[in-house]
Amino acid sequence: MNQAALTAAIKHEAHRLGFALAGVCPAVEPAGLSRFHEWIEAGYAGQMHYLPSRAEAYRHPEHVLDGVRSIVMLAMSYRTEDPAECLPGQGRVSRYAWGIDYHDTIRERLDALAGFLRGLRPEAAARGVIDTVPLLERDFAQLAGLGWIGKNTLVLNKQLGSWFFLAALLTDLELDYDDPHDAAHCGTCTACLDACPTGAFVDAYVLDSRRCISYLTIELREQAPTELRSGIGDWLLGCDICQEVCPWNGRSPRSEDTAFAPASGMNPVELAELFSLSDDQFRQRFRHTPLWRPKRRGILRNAAIVLGNHPAPAALDALIAGLNDTEPLVRGASAWALGHYEQLDARTALEARLEVETDAEVHNEIESATARRQANR
Numbered sequence: 445m446n447q448a449a450l451t452a453a454i455k456h457e458a459h460r461l462g463f464a465l466a467g468v469c470p471a472v473e474p475a476g477l478s479r480f481h482e483w484i485e486a487g488y489a490g491q492m493h494y495l496p497s498r499a500e501a502y503r504h505p506e507h508v509l510d511g512v513r514s515i516v517m518l519a520m521s522y523r524t525e526d527p528a529e530c531l532p533g534q535g536r537v538s539r540y541a542w543g544i545d546y547h548d549t550i551r552e553r554l555d556a557l558a559g560f561l562r563g564l565r566p567e568a569a570a571r572g573v574i575d576t577v578p579l580l581e582r583d584f585a586q587l588a589g590l591g592w593i594g595k596n597t598l599v600l601n602k603q604l605g606s607w608f609f610l611a612a613l614l615t616d617l618e619l620d621y622d623d624p625h626d627a628a629h630c631g632t633c634t635a636c637l638d639a640c641p642t643g644a645f646v647d648a649y650v651l652d653s654r655r656c657i658s659y660l661t662i663e664l665r666e667q668a669p670t671e672l673r674s675g676i677g678d679w680l681l682g683c684d685i686c687q688e689v690c691p692w693n694g695r696s697p698r699s700e701d702t703a704f705a706p707a708s709g710m711n712p713v714e715l716a717e718l719f720s721l722s723d724d725q726f727r728q729r730f731r732h733t734p735l736w737r738p739k740r741r742g743i744l745r746n747a748a749i750v751l752g753n754h755p756a757p758a759a760l761d762a763l764i765a766g767l768n769d770t771e772p773l774v775r776g777a778s779a780w781a782l783g784h785y786e787q788l789d790a791r792t793a794l795e796a797r798l799e800v801e802t803d804a805e806v807h808n809e810i811e812s813a814t815a816r817r818q819a820n821r
Contacts, residue, residue, distance in 0.1 A: 445564060451620040454613075457560045458518055461553045462701060463611070464604060465519035467588030467622040471505040471512040471614065474583035476593075483650070490654040492663050501578035508579055509571045509614040514621070516557075516613040517581070517588035519599075520550055522704040523607035523696055527711060530678050533756030534712040535747060538658065538682025539607065541734035542706040548732065549703040550574050550611050557613055569616040574609070581610040589622035592629060595648040596636035596686040602629065605693035629692070636686035642675035645686075657683035661746045662738050667776055667805070670812075673749050680713055680746050681735055707733070715747040716762035719769075744769065745777040752781030760785060764793040775801070776809040783813025791817060 445453065451468055458466040474480075480502060489495045501507040505515060522540050530536045540546060554572025561570050573579060582599050586592055590610075591601035598606040630648075637645045644655040653659040657679050660668045668676065687693055721729065726740040735743055748766055751759050763785070766778030779797070782790040791814070798810045 447618065448620050450564060450617070453564060454516055454557070454561060454619070458516065458557055458613075461556055462520060463518040463553070464521045464608060464699075465517075465590050465601065467517050467585070467590045468619045469515050469517060469584055469588035469621055469624070471515050472587075473504050474502070474580040475587070476580055476583045477503060480580060486652075488646075488650075488652045488654065490659060490663065491665060492653065492659075498578045502580055505579060505584075505614055508573060508577045509569060509616070511569060511616040512614045514615050514617055514619040515584050515588065516615070516619070517585045517590055518554075518557075518611045518613065519585070519590055519601070519604065519608040520546075520553075520611065521604055521608045521697070521699040521701070522546070523605075523693075524699050524701070524705045525711065527684075530712045532754045533715055533751070533759050534678070535680030535715050535750045536678050536712050537680055537710055537735070538684050540609070540704070541681055542710045543702075543704050544707075544732050545734055545736070546609055546704070547574055547576070549701075550609060554611055554613060561613070561615060561617075565617060571614045572611065573614065574611050579612060581612060584612065585610055587624045589625045592625050592627065593649065594628075594636070594690070594692075595630050595634065596645070596690070597649060597651045598687065600629070600690070600692050602692065603696070605690060605696035606687050607693060607696050607699075633691065635689040635691065639685050639689045641677060641685065642672050657685070662734075662742070665742070667745070667773065667780075667809075668749065670780075673780065674753055676746075676749050676753065678712075678750050678754055680715070680743065680750055681738070715751055716756075716759040718744060718747050719762040719765045741771040741773045744771070744774040748774065748777035748781040752777075752784045755781075755784050757785075757787065760787055760789060764789065767793055767797050772803040772806050775803070776806040779806060779809040779813045783816040786817075786820075 455466040484496045505512045558570040558572050585599045591599045594600040600606050642655045646652050661681050730736045763778045763781050766774050794814050801807045
C-alpha cells in the first residue's frame with residue numbers, strides 16, 4: 445500500500461468509526477505558538493496551571509510522540525438535541541457534557557483507529573490523543589484543512605459549525621497532507637464577542653479564561669468573583685452562548701451518535717436535589733460524566749449561584765442545607781444565593797449560620813448577603 449492509499453484508508457476508517465472530519469498535516473511547530481505563549485504571559489490561563497507548567501512542550505508534537513512525522517486531525521460532532529427550556533430551579537449544562545465523558549467515547553474510537561493503522565503497518569508508532577496532552581489542536585486542525593479558528597477561539601467548519609470535539613492520531617509514518625484552511629469566514633461578524641455576558645473576550649481571537657463561564661464553572665476552584673456571578677446566569681456547567689449565536693452553527697447537521705445525547709435529567713438539571721447528594725452518591729451519579737471534574741463542591745457552588753441568579757422558592761430548603769454544608773465553598777455560594785431571597789426563612793438561616801461560622805470567607809459572604817437583603821427591603 446503506497447502513501448496515498450494508506451492515507452485514504454486511514455481517513456475512510458476514521459469516518460467509519462464516527463469521526464465527521466479527518467485531515468492530515470505534518471508534525472511541525474504550530475503556527476500559533478508565540479500567541480499561545482503571549483496568552484500565558486498575560487495570565488489568561490487563570491488557575492489552569494497545567495498550561496504554563498508545560499508551555500515549552502507545546503513547541504513541537506515530538507513531546508507527545510517521539511519521532512512523529514504526521515498528524516491525523518479528527519472531528520467528532522456532538523450536536524444532538526436542542527436545549528430544553530430552563531425554568532427557575534433548573535440549571536443548564538453545555539451540550540458537550542449531556543452524556544458520558546466524551547474522553548471515554550473518543551478514546552475507544554481512537555484506539556480502534558490506531559489499531560487499524562498498525563494492522564496495515566505493524567512497524568508504525570501511533571498515539572491517539574484528545575485534549576489532555578501538550579498539543580495545540582486548533583492550529584493543527586487548521587493546518588490539516590478541517591476549518592478556521594473563529595473569533596471565539598473555536599475551530600469553525602462550514603458544514604459542522606463548531607459543535608465538534610477535536611482529536612488527533614500521531615504517527616511516525618509520512619502520510620499525504622491536506623491543504624491548510626488558510627481562509628477565515630467570520631468576516632465582520634462579532635456576534636460571539638457581543639453575546640458573552642461576562643465580557644470574556646479581550647478582543648477577537650483572544651479569550652480571558654478567568655472571565656469565561658466555562659472556566660468559572662469547571663476550572664475555578666474557589667468562589668467566582670462577585671461581579672461575574674450574575675453573568676453566569678443559569679449555567680450549571682460550561683457555556684454554549686458564543687456558539688449558539690454563531691451563524692455557522694445555525695446550519696450544522698445533527699449527530700445521531702447516542703453517546704452525546706442528553707442523559708436523563710441533564711437537559712436541564714434539577715438543582716435542589718443536588719444538595720441532598722452525599723459524596724458517594726454524587727460519585728455514583730456523575731463519576732463518568734463531565735460533571736465529575738469540578739466535583740461535588742464545585743457543582744453545588746455553581747447550583748447555588750444559578751439559584752441566586754434565578755430565585756426559586758421551592759429551592760430555599762436546599763440552599764439552607766447548602767449554607768450548612770461541610771464544604772466552605774458550598775456554604776459561601778449558598779449564602780450569596782440566599783441574599784437574593786425575600787423569605788423570612790432565608791434571613792433566619794443566614795443569621796443562625798453567622799453565629800457559628802468559622803471560615804472567614806464564608807463569614808464575609810453571609811454578612812454581604814444579609815446587607816444585600818436589608819438594602820433591597
